[in-house]
Amino acid sequence: MAILYHAPLTCSLAARFAAAEGGVPLDIAPVNLATKELAAGGSLYEINPLGQVSVLALDDGTKLTETSTVINWVQSQSANEDFRVDPSDPDYFQMLRWLAFCATELHKGLFRVVFYQEATDEVKDRVRALAPLRFELLDSHLKGRDYLLGSRFTAADAYLTWFFVLSGYAQVDHSRYPNLEAYRQRVLSRPAIKALIDSDTQMDLDLKQNLFAAA
Known part of the structure; x- marks a missing residue:
């Protein structure tokens, strides 16, 4: 299963939205983007030298970065024809x-x-x-x-x-x-969007990331 390195409430949440709506399973590896620390240990810089999300690690070890690319990969894996848009589709x-x-x-x-x-x-x-x-x-x-x-x-x-x-x-x-x-x-x-926002809000608190309050 592909692994999404995910910092709560950041752009990688968009990839989670796509996965939930498309029925695409992902393993979630939580990241504190403020400190670049992975919840499982190690640094985000070891995964992406730019220290940014979204990062998706595929089963073969290939890594995809850039949120738009990650989202497109996710939707391409969906079996939900109402959600997936194939390259042959005019849309x-x-x-x-x-x-x-x-x-x-x-x-x-x-x-x-x-x-x-x-x-x-x-x-x-x-x-x-x-x-x-x-x-x-x-x-x-x-x-x-x-x-x-x-x-x-x-x-x-x-x-x-x-x-x-x-x-x-x-x-x-x-x-x-x-x-x-x-x-x-x-x-x-x-419903899937609401559930993920609630989950990410709690994850943000648990990780003490607090990126956005001072904007």
Whole structure:
């Protein structure tokens, strides 16, 4: 079984969302991202020289990094045809589009700066000011759609769902966008998503990671 090196509430939670929704079993190796310590002993740097998650170790020893890649691998293993999007599916490249959007425009473009301790408040506010244009794009796209690809929850939604787990900590306001807000409520109310958020919140406390409170 593949092993996901997972720091609670961080982007690797998106991979857990995808695995839960797609019915893909993963072994979870907890990581304290603040200290880079593995709960089982050792350092995250031994797994990924950049000291970052997501990292997925496959059965043959191959390691995959980058959350969008890990999520795509997870969804490719799903037997749930309502969840999995195959390369032959016309929606496949739309799924890749939204995975990339979440990775670049929201994850690295916004969270990477806002949660960077060395960034000044002025820099963080300038980055937060970029959020409305991204929210407008999403809000327009979601008009008439339950999920990013239409009526089904896919891997791209797993990544965007994670954004809403931390958006409050990041102090970005998306409440003025009705389609996006309805989407947020829809995805966060899914039973598997709710259960994993609760589990990760407790894991964060147990590991004393506490990455996000000071953003």
